[in-house]
Amino acid sequence: MAKIQAPVKKGETVHVSVADLTHEGKGVAKVDGYPLFIEGILPGETGEIEVTKLNKGYGFARLIRLEQASPERVEPPCPVYDECGGCQLQHLSYTGQMEMKYNQVRNVIDRIAKLPHVPVHPVLGMDDPWRYRNKAQVPVGLSGGRIVAGFYKKRSHEIIDMTECLIQHEESDAIIQKVKDVCAAHGVMPYDEQRHKGVLRHVMARIGYQTGEKMAVLITRTHELPNKDAIVEGIRAAIPGITSIVQNVNPDKTNVIFGSQTQTLYGENVIYDTIGGIKFAISARSFYQVNPVQTEVLYNRALEYAGLTGEETVIDAYCGIGTISLFLAQKAKQVYGVEIVPQAIEDAKQNAELNGITNAYFEAGKAEEVIPAWFKQGIKPDVIVVDPPRKGCDEALLDTILKMKPKKVVYVSCNPGTLARDLRVLEDGGYKTREVQPVDMFPQTVHVEAVAVLELI
Template identity: 55%
Template sequence: MNNFPVNKNETIEVDIIDLTHEGMGVAKVDGYPLFIENALPGEKIEIKVLKVGKSFGYGKVLTILKSSEDRVPVKDANFTKVGISPLQHLAYGAQLTFKTDQVKNVMQRVAKLPDVPVLGTLGMNNPWGYRNKAQIPVRKIDDKLQTGFFRKNSHDLIPLEHFYIQDPKIDEAVIKIRDIMRRYSIKPYNESDNTGNLRHIVVRRGYHTGEMMIVLITRTPKLFPTSKIIPDILEALPEVVSIVQNVNAKKTNVIFGDETILLHGEDKMIDTIFGLKFEISSRSFYQVNPQQTEVMYNKVKEYAALTGEEIVVDAYCGIGTIGLTLAKDAKHVYGVEVIEEAAKNAESNAKLNDITNATFTAGLAEEALPRMIENDIKPDVVIVDPPRKGLEASLVKTLIETKPKRIVYVSCNPATLARDLALLVEGGFEVKEVQPVDNFPQTTHIESVSLLERK
């Protein structure tokens, strides 16, 4: 029999002493940790114990007996249930402090680099309405096609019309498309038996251009009557330049399938970064916070410290956004991207902007860098912007062997950043500073830019 200091379904009073990296309040009862959603340090809360595990448990807020000075009114309680805005109850200044502390913690505990300066997180003037892309699930609720978001850790849809962290024009577009689909009795997807048709509505909007792309994710290629649906969407949303149908017949959590059907325009829209035009396809990766992207890329420019004489390698280059913004200050930019379609998009974006000193190839950076050295192309600066899993071990090894003067590391995961920085320091680099950037206000996600120099 387990002798825990709390029991499931018990009601107790606790003091919140900390926040986890996921933004949950931490309380301890005789040393036993309880994690509690919607709870902030300094608060006294009456909770119901929901779950008791071997090492920790979970609780639910019943009553806030003493409130934190950093607590603010929430936009919508449903956002906590679905996980869209897990920090919406925390004042924005405190969110930035929380994110800075998260980066400092991993630099100390994981990287073992406590002396590296971690600067204050760069935030937004208005930390709402920033997302330029939405992927909204569609289901049948109360015998009606509904859009919204899934309850956390489930696929139970909670109907929502306003997401607040998205561009308001995108919220409006989703509602208009939903209503058009209802008008023509389009069957929403039923996940339990893999029937129905409309799975997701995806909307992208250019922050600077206002251009809009609509992607309708369906289970089957049939979307009847497209001859009426498409004109109705264009009438309701005249800024739409592209409508794409993507077919995903599999019973899966993955949103996009392999088949794409063009319904209107081309499979692309345009937005700008620092005045440069970028073509974005339905499948392209493109930073979702356009305002903070420019803040982050400015920091990349600062750390790269280009004089016009440098060879720059943009590893994980995607559609070329970082490399092309650096090109005017570099001798030459070489972009490497594992996804062939994205590398082709980068080449197209170079031509679109009349940039002639940038070359993009499809492949692995850890293989491309040695080939450059063999061809007497020695990078002075390497930019890395990996996915959440961080750098491949083989690329870390290659960077150490290649010995560029500077590495600028753009990260979306502090834990893997810290792991990689420790390896690069061991290999002869010095971390000069780390600059967190808040690309995802109201959430616990943290981007950062780090500068490393060869010792």
């Protein structure tokens, strides 16, 4: 094995100044041109670091002592921020977070998409970048003989017992704590992943941001929930006005959270919420955007980019439970939505019915298979909207878009790198990217969403 030629050695301490942040929020310092990635240090800061790992072209280090702090550095308000892996940017001011996310999008549009002249607008952030998540799901375990519930410690499966999380809705914190306490009081043992024993694996809370409706989900290893009736009564007493209590059963030895069987223990099997005047039914396992305030901002921009007049046929690839489709259907002649998850398509159909929307058709399957079949049936879209997973659009779908030649493509992205890659493909196929709008859906974390609009030349 070739020896790594680096200007530093593992275990060596050096003084560095930081010039940049990676897309994971790590500081980047260079020693004789060799980049070191360091957690917890910001651009413009200097400090003493210890080299922890060396690779061929880059290394990692840990911050020992901060020497000069950035004016954008703030004190993280979360007491377990340093241990928990849920947030990465609480030590950076919100203005600094916006700048980092803008740079992240701008850089990949320039470098990967090779589109330096395309406008990338300033990030649309939140007035209050806290308490925005409407869903919380946490593992449950045993520590020192008592039940604990919280997020995993960074790079481990050790649970940090937390009474609150500052990016979750306050009601979610309360639901998780109350469910944990009620289960403990009735002798429900938490799941032990090493021995595959115990009952309670995870607790999930869902909140209707606009409606105030509340759902508690108990994810168990066994079908049997000891003292079930007493637990349901205990949860109802502890959480006044709870709308729904649900049990999901996952008997498998896996790190996947949900099992395939779900039963409602009390109340409704869904809660309702609204985004932009459209009502959504949300079950325990529904995919639903976790930041409804910013979802409306993102979708309004997508709708604006689509430029609908009421005469257009629109295809929504990766439609999920129909969130974007139903937004578009208000302004389009006809919308066709496709999604690989059959349950999501059932939810989409239910949501269309719930809102009296009759010009939206949904089909389960792979976008890259269903959309060409629609094309053969004579469905010719004026606009195609894509909102793919982090890996970006399937190559076959991009080929299909280039064959179908819609006048516009609106690309909603949760990964700027794959957005930039796919924009390059569409540009090479005859489209022109007009503009890109980043949106901060996940404040205090490194993630950034963006929506781009392309037109056929």
